[in-house]
Amino acid sequence: MTDRALAVVRAGALTTVQDRGRPGHAHLGVPRSGALDAPAAALVNRLVGNPPEAAVLETTLNGCAVRPRSAVTVAVGGAPCAVTVDGRPAPWGAPVRVPGGALLELGPARSGVRSYLAVAGGIAVEPVLGSRSTDLLSGLGPPPLADGAVLPLGRPAGPHAHVDTVPQPGPPAELVLRVTPGPRDDWFSTDAFRTLVTRAYRVSAASNRIGLRTEGPALARVRAGELPSEGMVLGAVQVPPDGRPVVFLADHPTTGGYPVIAVVRAADLAAAAQAAPGTPVRFTVVSRR
Amino acid sequence: MRVLPVGDSALLVEVSSGEEAQALHAELLRRRAAGELTAAEIVPAARTVLLDGVPEPSRTAARLAGLPIPRVLPRDQEPIEIPVRYDGPDLPEVAALWDVPPKEVGRIHAAAEFRVAFCGFAPGFGYLTGLPDRCHVPRRPTPRTAVPAGSVALAGPYTGVYPRSSPGGWQLIGSTDTVLWDPARVPAALLAPGARVRFVPVGAG
Numbered sequence: 001m002t003d004r005a006l007a008v009v010r011a012g013a014l015t016t017v018q019d020r021g022r023p024g025h026a027h028l029g030v031p032r033s034g035a036l037d038a039p040a041a042a043l044v045n046r047l048v049g050n051p052p053e054a055a056v057l058e059t060t061l062n063g064c065a066v067r068p069r070s071a072v073t074v075a076v077g078g079a080p081c082a083v084t085v086d087g088r089p090a091p092w093g094a095p096v097r098v099p100g101g102a103l104l105e106l107g108p109a110r111s112g113v114r115s116y117l118a119v120a121g122g123i124a125v126e127p128v129l130g131s132r133s134t135d136l137l138s139g140l141g142p143p144p145l146a147d148g149a150v151l152p153l154g155r156p157a158g159p160h161a162h163v164d165t166v167p168q169p170g171p172p173a174e175l176v177l178r179v180t181p182g183p184r185d186d187w188f189s190t191d192a193f194r195t196l197v198t199r200a201y202r203v204s205a206a207s208n209r210i211g212l213r214t215e216g217p218a219l220a221r222v223r224a225g226e227l228p229s230e231g232m233v234l235g236a237v238q239v240p241p242d243g244r245p246v247v248f249l250a251d252h253p254t255t256g257g258y259p260v261i262a263v264v265r266a267a268d269l270a271a272a273a274q275a276a277p278g279t280p281v282r283f284t285v286v287s288r289r
Numbered sequence: 290m291r292v293l294p295v296g297d298s299a300l301l302v303e304v305s306s307g308e309e310a311q312a313l314h315a316e317l318l319r320r321r322a323a324g325e326l327t328a329a330e331i332v333p334a335a336r337t338v339l340l341d342g343v344p345e346p347s348r349t350a351a352r353l354a355g356l357p358i359p360r361v362l363p364r365d366q367e368p369i370e371i372p373v374r375y376d377g378p379d380l381p382e383v384a385a386l387w388d389v390p391p392k393e394v395g396r397i398h399a400a401a402e403f404r405v406a407f408c409g410f411a412p413g414f415g416y417l418t419g420l421p422d423r424c425h426v427p428r429r430p431t432p433r434t435a436v437p438a439g440s441v442a443l444a445g446p447y448t449g450v451y452p453r454s455s456p457g458g459w460q461l462i463g464s465t466d467t468v469l470w471d472p473a474r475v476p477a478a479l480l481a482p483g484a485r486v487r488f489v490p491v492g493a494g
Contacts, residue, residue: 026330028478029408128472183293183301231332231339255409263296
């Protein structure tokens with residue numbers, strides 16, 4: 001292996017390689033995958049001069065630590081966290097030069113869930129179906145990071161961005177998810193839909209890259225039985241038999257047999273990716289564009 | 290045919306039977322190839338076809354509403370042949386459900402011509418239709434925690450081949466060495482929706 005590589009010192013709770021995913025293969029049962037907070041991943045790529053499709057690292061709640069073999073430019077974004085290089089504080093949301101052999105650490109998320117680490121040149125693991133993303137549902141792409149793993153890096157494409165800093169998102173007090181009804185709202189009582197868009201939910205600790213699970217009032221069906229398996233979209237609010245809505249995120253299954261009562265606007269899914277367990281969730285109905 | 294809006298950029302087209310869904314899927318693929326339809330994903334399923342990544346869904350929905358669906362499925366591709374050893378652990382149960390001797394199961398299964406109705410569950414896992422109605426079987430009451438890769442299995446109207454080892458509740462009637470899914474191969478999935486398939490008995494079956 002060349003010296004353009006990153007050694008994983010502390011993998012963290014769950015750190016994965018992510019890019020823009022592998023859309024276009026849903027008909028083969030392949031989830032789209034990709035960074036859950038896509039705008040944050042795009043921003044850190046821009047900060048280090050990477051093209052938007054470059055692969056970054058996505059951490060979960062407690063950060064990670066890596067050691068580049070040679071000097072690299074990095075940027076950390078997404079969930080705000082402490083950034084240190086060999087123990088010395090470094091800026092979050094700005095390009096940082098890390099000397100070869102130095103220890104780059106991302107601390108626990110101060111708010112939010114997922115921090116993003118871009119390295120100039122991108123994480124250059126072998127792509128699968130055009131993407132380097134780890135797909136936790138189907139196991140495509142590289143495995144989640146493990147202590148001691150070594151990740152190859154690509155060649156830097158261009159100069160990094162000249163910015164002083166980017167704004168840090170404040171801690172989200174409440175996750176507001178705008179939904180359009182359907183396609184299977186007719187499987188539920190009108191009371192159930194009203195419950196969804198008026199009552200308080202919370203983010204469940206069982207949430208993951210496949211779906212944002214919620215705790216709150218159960219949604220009652222008016223139709224029994226199973227829905228014949230049908231195609232699922234990103235942001236689908238699927239209601240399993242326990243009645244608690246699940247919002248499908250990037251690693252969602254391509255087909256499913258539980259009815260979808262509503263669909264969350266794509267623009268609200270980045271916030272969903274950053275909503276820690278216990279965060280209040282409010283679904284609000286909007287008209288279709 | 291019903292066209293249901295799904296969020297801001299998708300449509301779910303619902304028809305009344307699996308055969309109609311397959312015909313609709315073939316027609317939508319043809320229209321996309323001809324430049325008459327824009328959709329990032331065309332995902333067939335049991336009774337529906339999902340169009341995702343549609344730029345103007347309401348306009349597309351209006352155009353789809355009166356769409357004539359050809360009754361005959363395209364037969365332009367040769368069937369994909371999958372060699373099978375009919376040696377699955379659920380063969381006796383399936384034989385009992387079909388009311389035939391166990392050695393007849395493979396013969397009946399291999400005599401049918403299958404088509405991939407849709408994929409799901411795992412990359413490269415196809416839901417194949419083609420068995421006569423009387424050969425439809427329920428899932429096992431308790432799913433297995435690990436079904437070996439290459440297992441040929443039945444559930445409901447469908448036949449499937451497990452692309453890799455995974456949990457599963459289907460009735461296992463045989464096994465194949467054919468690689469169903471290989472991300473390094475082009476195409477990665479042996480079975481795509483619409484493909485015709487035949488199972489060819491091999492070995493002592």
